[in-house]
Amino acid sequence: MTFNNALLVVSSLSFFFMPSASANSVLSVTEKVAGKSQSVYTKQWWQWVNLVPPGVKPYQDPTGALCGMNQKYDVWFLAGTDGTDDVIRECVVPVGKYLFFPVINMLGHSSPGKTLTCDQAKLEASENNDHLMWAKVEIDGVVVQKIKSHRIRPDICFDAYPIASYLNKPQSYFPAATDGYWLMLKPLSPGSHIINVRARYSNPGSQFGDLEQIFEYRLWIKSKNAESSPPEKQSLINV
Amino acid sequence: MANAQQQVKTYVAYENAPMEYRDFFMKAAEANKLVDPLARCLAFPDAPGNQWAVGEVKAHCEFNFSKRPSLVEIKAFLDSGNVTGLDELFNSYLERHFSKDEFSEEIHALYELFDSSYESGRLSKVWLDKAPNSAYAMVARAEYFRRMASTARGGKYVSETPQENLARMSEFSTLSVDLYQRALVLEPRMIQAYVGLLSIGAIDSRSDVMRIAIKKGYALDPACYVLTSVNMDYLEPRWGGSYPQMQKLAEQFSIYLPQRPLLSINVSGAYLDMANTLWSAKKYPEAVTIYEKIMPVSSDAKPYESAGLLMSYLDKPDRWRELLYLVAASRFTSVVNTKASVNRERGRLLLFMASDLDGAYANLKQAVMTDPEDANGHYLLGSSLMEMNRFTEAEAEYLLALNNKTKNNLRRDSLYAFTSALLLGGMTEKARTNSGMLVQEFPDYAKGWLQYARVLSALKDSSFSKALEKFMALADPKDESLKRDREQVGKYLQRQAEQKSGSAKP
Numbered sequence: 001m002t003f004n005n006a007l008l009v010v011s012s013l014s015f016f017f018m019p020s021a022s023a024n025s026v027l028s029v030t031e032k033v034a035g036k037s038q039s040v041y042t043k044q045w046w047q048w049v050n051l052v053p054p055g056v057k058p059y060q061d062p063t064g065a066l067c068g069m070n071q072k073y074d075v076w077f078l079a080g081t082d083g084t085d086d087v088i089r090e091c092v093v094p095v096g097k098y099l100f101f102p103v104i105n106m107l108g109h110s111s112p113g114k115t116l117t118c119d120q121a122k123l124e125a126s127e128n129n130d131h132l133m134w135a136k137v138e139i140d141g142v143v144v145q146k147i148k149s150h151r152i153r154p155d156i157c158f159d160a161y162p163i164a165s166y167l168n169k170p171q172s173y174f175p176a177a178t179d180g181y182w183l184m185l186k187p188l189s190p191g192s193h194i195i196n197v198r199a200r201y202s203n204p205g206s207q208f209g210d211l212e213q214i215f216e217y218r219l220w221i222k223s224k225n226a227e228s229s230p231p232e233k234q235s236l237i238n239v
Numbered sequence: 240m241a242n243a244q245q246q247v248k249t250y251v252a253y254e255n256a257p258m259e260y261r262d263f264f265m266k267a268a269e270a271n272k273l274v275d276p277l278a279r280c281l282a283f284p285d286a287p288g289n290q291w292a293v294g295e296v297k298a299h300c301e302f303n304f305s306k307r308p309s310l311v312e313i314k315a316f317l318d319s320g321n322v323t324g325l326d327e328l329f330n331s332y333l334e335r336h337f338s339k340d341e342f343s344e345e346i347h348a349l350y351e352l353f354d355s356s357y358e359s360g361r362l363s364k365v366w367l368d369k370a371p372n373s374a375y376a377m378v379a380r381a382e383y384f385r386r387m388a389s390t391a392r393g394g395k396y397v398s399e400t401p402q403e404n405l406a407r408m409s410e411f412s413t414l415s416v417d418l419y420q421r422a423l424v425l426e427p428r429m430i431q432a433y434v435g436l437l438s439i440g441a442i443d444s445r446s447d448v449m450r451i452a453i454k455k456g457y458a459l460d461p462a463c464y465v466l467t468s469v470n471m472d473y474l475e476p477r478w479g480g481s482y483p484q485m486q487k488l489a490e491q492f493s494i495y496l497p498q499r500p501l502l503s504i505n506v507s508g509a510y511l512d513m514a515n516t517l518w519s520a521k522k523y524p525e526a527v528t529i530y531e532k533i534m535p536v537s538s539d540a541k542p543y544e545s546a547g548l549l550m551s552y553l554d555k556p557d558r559w560r561e562l563l564y565l566v567a568a569s570r571f572t573s574v575v576n577t578k579a580s581v582n583r584e585r586g587r588l589l590l591f592m593a594s595d596l597d598g599a600y601a602n603l604k605q606a607v608m609t610d611p612e613d614a615n616g617h618y619l620l621g622s623s624l625m626e627m628n629r630f631t632e633a634e635a636e637y638l639l640a641l642n643n644k645t646k647n648n649l650r651r652d653s654l655y656a657f658t659s660a661l662l663l664g665g666m667t668e669k670a671r672t673n674s675g676m677l678v679q680e681f682p683d684y685a686k687g688w689l690q691y692a693r694v695l696s697a698l699k700d701s702s703f704s705k706a707l708e709k710f711m712a713l714a715d716p717k718d719e720s721l722k723r724d725r726e727q728v729g730k731y732l733q734r735q736a737e738q739k740s741g742s743a744k745p
Contacts, residue, residue, distance in 0.1 A: 062411065085364060086364075210361070
């Protein structure tokens with residue numbers, strides 16, 4: 001089945017069996033979770049992503065098989081892509097978890113032989129985000145409005161690689177700055193949910209200036225007493 | 240004391256090289272002036288003592304350096320919507336693999352463009368999206384996923400690799416295998432697909448995939464250089480193979496050597512692995528012996544490069560032979576694609592031993608670009624720039640080297656060399672600061688005090704005599720390298736003392 005056909009099947013199925021996320025699922029960008037601002041979570045997200053080396057990064061996950069890796073934070077992180085693949089990920093999420101993920105985002109940082117100041121790192125991170133071509137997010141078929149109002153660009157730089165044993169000199173990657181469009185979702189109800197994201201920069205000539213995000217999460221929110229995996233797909237189709 | 244600013248150095252490259260090597264070095268230096276990499280490779284002299292097969296050099300140079308489309312040019316095809324043209328381009332390379340008159344194996348080199356980079360991933364995705372029924376697009380995409388599988392796997396032993404790395408590797412492997420197989424249905428002659436399947440099958444322990452790739456790949460072309468190379472790699476003992484198996488494979492394709500001289504590189508596969516294993520076991524003389532046995536019969540750069548690097552570990556390193564090997568290795572691998580450690584060592588010898596300033600600079604510049612965190616690279620590059628009278632640039636490199644306090648004597652030597660650069664550039668106040676740091680941080684370093692004295696003398700600071708006295712007190716009388724300086728300084732101080740006491744002769 002091609003990716004587009006898969007989306008068509010999913011879209012038609014969603015009407016029949018999935019509990020829908022309401023319009024209030026998405027927090028405004030100023031709302032906090034567990035006492036922390038979403039700005040803090042953007043930094044934690046990058047630190048989560050960089051716990052593992054290239055090739056194993058959450059945003060390089062083709063299926064969602066490793067979506068539960070290193071999920072030790074107050075919220076549950078989902079990942080976009082690195083722009084080289086369109087993906088459909090299946091992921092089991094414990095009930096009661098807020099979900100935090102980038103619609104599209106950038107990280108600017110120093111690297112070996114290229115030392116940046118904090119301001120330079122922030123500039124690097126913001127450049128493409130000033131040129132968002134389009135962004136569309138659907139949660140259980142409901143379009144999220146005003147994605148552009150969910151831009152988060154923290155003022156303070158941070159260490160994006162605090163625990164990166166795969167790097168020779170992690171200190172060479174400091175400072176880092178992030179900028180992007182993010183969503184924080186309230187805990188979804190138990191059962192299946194679908195999050196569909198499409199976004200793209202248009203900043204010709206800039207590195208990652210053509211970055212495109214096309215990813216979908218098929219989530220199974222697992223209540224404490226429920227089965228640990230979603231029902232078989234065949235039974236869903238027959239509903 | 241002589242004014243340091245008035246020193247003008249002249250160099251004669253390879254003036255001190257042994258006669259039997261000098262011609263090679265001079266011709267290599269001439270070839271390195273050629274901008275076109277293919278012309279350079281073909282013009283490069285053969286290493287002394289080689290008995291390479293007829294046609295091997297031409298085949299090797301063309302495989303590595305013939306002009307081919309880049310990712311940028313491939314992108315241009317896609318941006319203009321010309322997917323048909325792109326398919327035709329790749330098809331033309333595939334046809335040549337099976338052509339008698341225009342034979343070339345460059346289809347493999349073309350697919351080397353598709354690594355695990357963002358550009359490669361993005362381009363292969365766009366190509367396949369625009370041409371979903373193109374076997375060439377499928378293989379490009381498969382190559383990207385294969386490289387991602389390898390990236391996820393990492394370079395450690397399985398027992399040292401986290402489970403999530405292996406799991407991710409298998410996911411990418413599945414994507415890759417599927418695409419290769421679909422490509423072969425559309426184009427059964429897609430030899431690169433068999434190369435990819437063999438490689439990914441080995442990485443992901445899929446013996447079924449490997450078996451089919453070997454059987455059908457060799458049926459298509461029993462003398463494919465890249466297929467036999469990958470096959471040879473995965474017959475190494477650490478992958479579960481053995482040297483007898485590697486030798487058997489070598490015998491199998493050796494019959495094609497007259498028509499396919501590039502296969503010479505693969506014939507010595509077992510010996511190369513033996514030598515590498517000896518190196519890992521720190522049996523350096525034994526490893527060098529085997530590398531040297533491979534050199535006359537294979538144009539592979541690896542034995543030359545490895546033997547060159549190992550020279551430093553021998554009891555009596557032959558530095559000119561080391562340089563010979565490292566220069567010979569540079570024929571078939573561009574400086575850009577060479578490890579920083581090799582470029583640094585080659586640059587170091589070219590600079591300090593051979594006085595080939597242009598060669599040294601090219602190697603050291605690339606070493607620093609590849610490994611900007613290595614302070615020694617900056618120190619060496621600074622030294623080469625200083626010899627070329629490019630003082631401002633030398634200063635920048637020395638400053639980067641100075642920050643390293645971990646490598647033995649690097650900071651000390653950098654402070655010393657930096658002071659020389661500052662003096663030659665007429666920056667005497669900076670030289671004072673720098674040499675002051677040198678004697679403060681390394682008060683027992685005799686040469687440091689001499690350097691300090693030079694600076695003070697240039698500044699007409701009378702305390703330079705005290706610095707000279709310090710030098711004389713610390714200089715080891717047995718150190719031949721200080722003999723001339725000791726004599727000169729000794730005479731000067733004696734004259735000063737005599738003048739002071741009024742006993743000097745007019």
